[in-house]
Amino acid sequence: MCPGYTFELTQHHEHDRDTIEDRQFQLLTVNHHGSNNYLTGSEAGYENNFTCIRKKIPFRAQPMTPRPTVHGPQTAIVVGPPGEEIFTDDLGRVKVHFHWDRESRGANSQRKKEESSCWVRVSQTSASGGFGSIHIPRVGDEVVVSFLDGQPDRPLITGSVYNSKNTPPWSLPANKTQSGFLTRSTKGSGANANSLLFEDKQGSERISVHAERNMDTEVEYDESLSVGNNRVTNVGGSHTETVKKDAAITVLEGDFTLTTTQQGIHLYGKTTVILQVGNSCIVMTPESIALKADAILIDGSQGTTVQGKTVHINQDS
Incomplete structure (x- = not known):
């Protein structure tokens, strides 16, 4: 019996019912022990013990060469095809070019820079199932690459750093x-x-938000805005507000001014429009306009015209 040879196990109470293939074993180690009777006159003897595996199981020797290890993080440059500013896959991974990699450096290189590495995962502040944060390093960024358990085939981007080019x-x-x-x-x-x-x-202290083009804000329930001092809103184009239910503006101190410098002001109410100051008011309905006050003054510098099918002045007097 020698390591590497095979044998068939027979007359064993646990394996006699196995198939022929399952009774075929390959020897891994064999320890031989024998004794003779030259000095003692006793009977000669031989015994051995061995380890084995089934022949159908591929044998792989235990690796003795230590695994390569990367001691500490390194920096690298994010790369991509020519003309691409953002080069990523469906998991937000990117490819990098390490500073010591000479095979993909220079115009005469036979390997494209986007082939410098495998896809490398990018650490995020939050990464969950379909939600979290996302920031993809762009081509040309210098990133910090760590290696899980020091293994070179398990790179992980843990951050980005500024340099003389990327300030x-x-x-x-x-x-x-x-x-x-x-x-x-x-x-x-x-x-x-x-x-x-x-x-x-x-x-x-201040917070500044800038949108290069459009800015969309959606609130699915209530919104509260509190300004301790002044508020200024400048709209370069049109301004439209749609309120499904009631709307109210209350000025506690000071005046309320509504001014249009080019066109008119259109105030529309489906049933009633009321303008009121104290006890004086103007009530407009689809059928009539009513003026009510302690005194009403009509002054037309160019003239005053009252026209109607029937005109009543001091009707009850």
Whole structure:
């Protein structure tokens, strides 16, 4: 019996009913022990013990070469095909080019840069089933790549870093009190961006939100807005508000002014429009207009005309 050879097991109470294939075993190790009777005059003897596996199971020797290990994180550059600013797959993974990789560097390289690595996962602040946060590093970004358990075939991008080419969005250290996010419109110029800025300088605290084009806000239930001082709204085009139920504007102190500098003002009510100051009021309905006050003054500098099928003046007097 030698390691590597096979044998068929027979006359065994647990395996005699097995198929011939299941009774075929391959020897892995064999320990031989024998004794003779040259000195003792006793009977000679031989015994062995061995380890084996079924012949149908492929044998793989235990690897003795230590697994390559990457000690600590490295930085790399996100790469993609020419003309692509964002190169990713359905899991938000990207491909990177390590600084020490010479095979995909230079114009004479036979390997494309987007083939420099496998798809590398990107760590996010939250990643769940169909919800979470997402930020995909763009081509040219310098990212920090760690390796799970130090294994080179398990890379993971854990962050991004600025460098002399990719500088922070705000000048530092002049704006060191500012933090936030500034994106960049893909295939756009340097002036096209969305941003969310927090200014934490005491006495100048503010939050600035900029949408490069459209901004959509949806509230499925209630919304509350509280402004402690002044509020200014500037609309460069048209302004439309649709209220399904009631709408009210209350000015506690000061005046309410509604001014149009080019066209007229159209105030429409389906059943009634009431203009009231104290006890004086004008009530307009689809059938009539009623004026009520302690005194009514009509002054026409160019003339006054009262016209109707029937005109009553002091009818009850």
